[in-house]
Amino acid sequence: MSFLAESLIRWHPLNGRHDLPWQQNRDPYAIWISEIMLQQTQVSTVIPYYQRFLQTFPAVDRLANAPLDDVLALWSGLGYYSRARNLHAAAQRIVQEHQGQFPGSRELIQQLPGIGRSTAAAIAVFAFGQREAILDGNVKRIFARFFGIEGYPGQSKIQKLLWQKAEAALPAGHRGGHIEIYTQALMDLGATVCTRSKPQCGLCPLQPQCLAWQQQRVMQIPAAKPRQPLPRKETVLLLLQHHQRLLLEKRPSDGIWGGLWCPPEMTMGTNIVNYCQQQWGISVQPPVELPALDHQFTHYKLRIYPQLLQVTPNNPAAHPDCIWLKPAEALELGIPAPVRALLKQNFLTGQSSFSPCSEYHG
Numbered sequence: 001m002s003f004l005a006e007s008l009i010r011w012h013p014l015n016g017r018h019d020l021p022w023q024q025n026r027d028p029y030a031i032w033i034s035e036i037m038l039q040q041t042q043v044s045t046v047i048p049y050y051q052r053f054l055q056t057f058p059a060v061d062r063l064a065n066a067p068l069d070d071v072l073a074l075w076s077g078l079g080y081y082s083r084a085r086n087l088h089a090a091a092q093r094i095v096q097e098h099q100g101q102f103p104g105s106r107e108l109i110q111q112l113p114g115i116g117r118s119t120a121a122a123i124a125v126f127a128f129g130q131r132e133a134i135l136d137g138n139v140k141r142i143f144a145r146f147f148g149i150e151g152y153p154g155q156s157k158i159q160k161l162l163w164q165k166a167e168a169a170l171p172a173g174h175r176g177g178h179i180e181i182y183t184q185a186l187m188d189l190g191a192t193v194c195t196r197s198k199p200q201c202g203l204c205p206l207q208p209q210c211l212a213w214q215q216q217r218v219m220q221i222p223a224a225k226p227r228q229p230l231p232r233k234e235t236v237l238l239l240l241q242h243h244q245r246l247l248l249e250k251r252p253s254d255g256i257w258g259g260l261w262c263p264p265e266m267t268m269g270t271n272i273v274n275y276c277q278q279q280w281g282i283s284v285q286p287p288v289e290l291p292a293l294d295h296q297f298t299h300y301k302l303r304i305y306p307q308l309l310q311v312t313p314n315n316p317a318a319h320p321d322c323i324w325l326k327p328a329e330a331l332e333l334g335i336p337a338p339v340r341a342l343l344k345q346n347f348l349t350g351q352s353s354f355s356p357c358s359e360y361h362g
Ligand code: SF4
Pocket: 142, 145, 146, 193, 194, 195, 199, 200, 201, 204, 205, 206, 207, 210, 211, 212, 213, 218
């Protein structure tokens, strides 16, 4: 067995994490939910979301049969909403194409929506004990440092090399050579010891053969993503208010915030009063400009200019995919994090409600 695998398997019993909620069983469904939630999100943030999700959807058929709205509402605040839409779509595929049984190999798991090779491998390892290599962001960092691999791991030739190293390092032997312990140890080492900013090499079982440590290049490896300034965009959100209720629209399923509820969006420079008349046949009083809000997506920065508008008629027209809700009621729905912040800042100061984490989007 390689030095790397042997050291990690020996290190884990005393130093790894053993009491995470998803480690308590081998149910592929529960493991899948945890692996998707943990993408780009810290364990402490994920735990309450994971518990609520499994209480509401304890099995794959319950998720498949749920309205997407309910799934997005439970996901609200976790960010990267395409993950929730893919979970829902994948659950339906499992029910329709696999008779409700979670597929039992990495190759089949990887064919489901929203599941990449490393996530499929992690599920195959933890649920079925299969000998598969993982390579998430933390693990890329460990291998890049341990093998002294320069360059940005997102680059395809570096990524290919890292996959080769990951496969070659897999433990061999009876029952995949403790593949579950090895895989969990890699994850735990990346999260707690070989961290991005303050790696604790003095506590690391890989230190004796780690090239980055030997060559004092730990902080140079892996290379950071080549930086390009993020483009900036601007938009207007219309907070149409009628009898203390706000108009929310369901966003189309593709594009940002797909399937979430959101105040209507309008491009900059449009005449608001005319727009409201044409769009919904309603008259509004002149807008009151609320403080602008900045939000960062993975690929661009967005400045939101919220406009508060009082609707004048007694009965604003109903429209499909539109609802009028009090701000506190809106917080119960799947809404984007900046809209949540907007509602809290402007309508609910002093009230407590479910608190989201910061939001990131693909
Ligand atoms: S010795 Fe340091 S850099 Fe090398 S794997 Fe361990 S923690 Fe990471």
